Amino acid sequence: RGGGRRGGAAPAEQPAEPEITGGRAARRKAAKAAAKAARQTGTAISNVIGELFITTGVLLLLFVVYQLWWTNVEARAHANGQANELQERWEESGGGEESEENRDPGVFSAGEGFAILYLPTLDVRVPVAESVDPGSVLDNGMVGHYTEEDGLPTAMPWDEEGNVGLAGHRNTHGEPFRYINNLEPGDPIVIETESTYYTYEMRSRLDSTSPSNTAVLDPIPEQGGFTDPGRYVTLTTCTPEFTSTYRLIVWGELAEERPRAEGMPDALVN
Template identity: 60%
Template sequence: MTALRPEGTYGSDPHSGDPYDPYAEPGAFEAAVGRLADPLNDPLPGREQTPPEPYPGGYPEAYPPYREPRRYDAYPTGAPTPADPYAPGVHAPGAHVTEAAPAPEPAVAPEPAPAPAPDPVPVPVPDDETMLLRRAEEPLPARPEPVRPPDGGRAARRRARQGRQGRRAQQGRRARRAQRESPMVIASRVVGELFITLGVVMLLFVSYQLWWTNVIADRQAGDEAKKLEQQWEDKGGDRDPGVFSPGQGFAIMHIPRLDVKVPIAEGVDENGVLDRGMVGHYAEEPLKTAMPWDKTGNFAVAGHRNTHGEPFRYINKLDPGDPIVVETRDTYYIYEMTSRLDSTLPSNVGVIDPVPAESGFTEPGRYITLTTCTPEFTSKYRLIVWGKMVEERPRSEGKPDALVR
């Protein structure tokens, strides 16, 4: 609805008292409507707009400050500035409206200043935020104290203490069960420890076989060689025609090419002869062979290629013509290597015959045969080396050239 118009007699001017018709002049109504910012609220032409009452306590921040009403800068030429800028005929219809400085007021008699009105008491406006903060600051209601059961006396305290101790004991049992290892874990640990122990034992055994047995055998063979040399120096005289007992040393073999000096004992027993680092003579039937001082025959000996002194380890490196010397109490028997059989079966006993078939010898003579295992670190086959005697030298004439070089 349109706002109520100011009360008054229709056709009269409230300021001058003259009869007044706001729409008498032609075009006045259209000009008034064109100047309206809001046709429902702006006053009619010539009506003074009363400024609003000031807000008690000042304008809130949400309201803009009060501004003076706009003045019209288009007046008829030579017309005096009217006291009422909204009087009819003051401005031409459709004149441009701008902000202008207020026109000077006509001189009037000063009126007595009204008594100052008392300052209005500001009334705070509650808002939701303030209410929320206020509600948040309100203290919470106190929680009721827990009701403690009545004390049952020493018996009740004893039962409570026993219950706590029982719970602790149960927790301890659970912890011990959690720490206890399962049977599978224990079994796997035991098996692992057994494998480790077995590996250590095997490593020690291999070290004993490949290294420590050589140390012991070398020591025993050296002691036996010194014993023979000492006996030869003490007794002297002619060669002993007697028969040697098994395991008894009677000669020393020299292989200068391989830097080998090893005693020769009677028999090829493994524990009594070969494992002690000595070379054994085939002296028992059906493998009995000749002695070095026999006029004809094959002097055959055996020795380890690996472990236990390994005196024949490198006999595969001998070349034809390399000397092999057998030293007895009164004579040096010098042989020269002639041929070699790199591999043959252990059952091939013909290699130690008086005239070996595969040696290249065709008639009886004074021969020597060296036998050992092959390949290295196994005993599957036999390696054979043959030689032929080339010189017999008495000890009184000194050492042969093969031992002096």
Template identity: 60%
Template sequence: MALRQAEKSGGDAVSRETDTDVSRETETPAPTSAPGGRAARRKAAQEAAKRGGRRGRHSGAAAATAAAATASEPATAPTSRLEARRAARAAKDSPSLIASRALGEVFITLGVLMLLFVTYQLWWTNVMAEQEAGGAANNLQHEWDKGGGEKKNLADGERFGIMYIPKLDVKAPIAEGIDKHDVLDHGMVGHYDKNSGIKTAMPWDKKGNFAVAAHRNTHGEPFRYINKLTKGDKIVVETQSSYYTYEMESILPQTSPSNTSVIGPVPPGSGFTGPGRYITLTTCTPEFTSTFRMIVWGKMVDERPRSKGKPDALAG
């Protein structure tokens, strides 16, 4: 009667009791009685105990066998003194290997030094020379604006003018002399004076050849692209009192460094047939060498006082 009432009133309680009983029976099944009574059960228990003991003895014997096998492995025999010395020598680097490593390090160091030198020559010298030349040109113009007459007696290395080549975007100060260290290496254009071997004219002279030199590569390289000038291109020289405008006339792509006739009063091969007011630009060629000289000639076409302003070639 109670069971039927529990089923009617609360199915959950019945299921819990039922599940508990079932799980108990499933998890720990009751031992079944061995047939044959108490003596048979005692005999079965003894046999089970014997079987368990044999399994334990077998596992212990296996562990002991493994330990004995490990202990019985032969130890590595120590090397003799001779073998030890040989092994030590083999571990050291051979003289040839040490020499090859040292030589490799020397080559790497030389390569780095050469790279630094090339960078210095092709880039840093230009940076320094352009800064110095730009500052020198500006200083000259400030001095000229203060007034005064044209200075005629110039010392070696003294700056007296500024050269413009509008087509090449060149603006460089002009100094007396063509000394490499005092003039050309500072990004300036040098005038061939008496200390250069041949004294050439100044822009304000009524006749003569105003001859100058400059680097084509490194140290500002103001004449880098003068080979691109064509007939009629303007070259302007500014001094304290005047602007002198020249027109490019002809070019000599290559000649010997000893050919000083190219800066004479009437240079042969220039196309000029008589005395006049000329300009000659000289520089090294081919690029990055000083084997030969390139020559560019021009003739004066205009002279203009600075007080009247820039010439047309610079006005644009």
């Protein structure tokens, strides 16, 4: 018998698994790093955009707060101070021959206060200044008197006939005319000057009209229902609220003229 080992030939050795080359490993590692970097970049961009939106929102909120609240605080403080100064000046002068009643409308400079307007049912007390210029008058919380310089000359309270035209903000900057749409026929509208209280009674209202409708300030404001010469007052403001698209108009007619020396009229006492 042969001398070979029993059991047949020895099994062949299995080839070893091929190792991943260094190049493929490097590419996979680089791909993973790139994907991670892309995710981080996307996240960073999203964070920046989100922060920009938040910052913009905060700035808009601050602007709204400034417009709707802080302008009212500043303007009301200014207007109240101006009204107090007027009354102090009148007390010192005693309403003599050089009083406001002896001055023509054109004598007052733009922005100069000469009267105080009261709307008792609305709890409004606000100084009246010459001109309806926003910068020097209306934005400072005051009510403006339409003048020749504004292109719309109107009467003074002490004139024997005519229509006293007044303008005021409805929203922001003190908003003295915000609620004049709530005035009802018979409600008092009082103008105080150095020597006299002029008490008007609200007669009619025009809820909306074009800003170009200057006939509302006519000496005889027919749109207010008046047909004869008289002594009238017209309040104008913007409408709807927070817009300047149209104008809201309120008319009044003089009911009483009372010297300041005799004390306040009933409308301011009751």
